[in-house]
Amino acid sequence: MSAHRNPAAHTLDLGYSFCPNDTFIFHALQAGLVPSPLPVREVLSDVQTLNDWAGTSRLPLTKISYRAAFEVLDSYALLRSGGALGRGVGPLVVAREELGDLNGKRVASPGRLTTAELLLRLAWPDAVPVRMRFDEVMPAVERGEYQGEGIDAGLIIHESRFTYAQRGLVRVRDMGEWWDTETGLPLPLGAILVRRDLPLGVQRGLQEAVRASIDHAWAHPQAARDYIRQHALELDDAVMQAHIDLYVNEFSRDVGELGERAVHELHRRALALGVVPPTAQPLFVPG
Incomplete structure (x- = not known):
């Protein structure tokens, strides 16, 4: 029925x-x-x-x-x-320029309860997540600040992975690729x-x-x-x-x-x- x-x-x-x-x-x-x-x-x-x-x-x-x-x-x-x-579908870490180690860096995050932030913590335990709504992440990375505090990089999810390059940002790491390398699993x-x-x-x-x-x-x-x-x-x-x-x-x-x-x-x-x-x-x- x-x-x-x-x-x-x-x-x-x-x-x-x-x-x-x-x-x-x-x-x-x-x-x-x-x-x-x-x-x-x-x-x-x-x-x-x-x-x-x-x-x-x-x-x-x-x-x-x-x-x-x-x-x-x-x-x-x-x-x-x-x-x-x-596979290859994970959140991306993007920045205004190439970055290596994100430990100690302030990274815009779409939220504590997102898989994106969990992956960030697994890969870089000392990265500093700065939480905001997911659609605020790319603008914060572009500006290099959020609410007056500096932003070094950002975790982007959803459609943003297809549009970040149009905004002059570069990919630091594909967290799906990181997970695949770590585990061999989707x-x-x-x-x-x-x-x-x-x-x-x-x-x-x-x-x-x-x-x-x-x-x-x-x-x-x-x-x-x-x-x-x-x-x-x-x-x-x-x-x-x-x-x-x-x-x-x-x-x-x-x-x-x-x-x-x-x-x-x-x-x-x-x-x-x-x-x-x-x-x-x-x-x-x-x-």
Whole structure:
């Protein structure tokens, strides 16, 4: 049954970002074009806000960073579908000029709970993150300051990885390449979480609904174009498509054994760094 065929059914809030990969993935599900155990209602916000909301279990189904997910595993389980993992898809460190060691440098960060900042801390433990909204990072790097304090470099995510060169910035490090060199595994970036207080059958059904929404998007790539354009920060069609092609892949449809290993490895390293709490819960929705 399509998600919106029964108006009396309980509606589930689904949180995700304005980014083209998210709007591409969830267009069919929020529009009721694929079967779902419950109809869903879109709640779009920036990544940092979604990360913060997860800390209070505000949304029953939500896209957040894997870094933030590791904070809330007692309340949420990871879906195997809908996330962002891959190779060469990590956040970039950019600067006004070439830099080497970032230890001791002030680096603009899109937030404490982002995977980008976790990777920065893993690679350069003594770098100094300066937190701000993700769309403020590149302007801060261009100016070399934020709120009167100096900025040496910045962590950019989302569409910014396709546009930084146009703003005269240079790439210092691709954190996806760093992770690949370190582990040989794909990099987990964004996860879809479902609250553990929902019945297990509903959790599994939502996982299948997200997978079906991805399949629908791949089968009908033009169907979501206006929806994606409506929310994208970068309105150029080529940039939007490059973003989708980079972040929506087979790991999005199902993390698979390799993706699961990657998630567990990132979680292990975050635990070793002492920045996330331990949990006795399984990471993913039980099969």
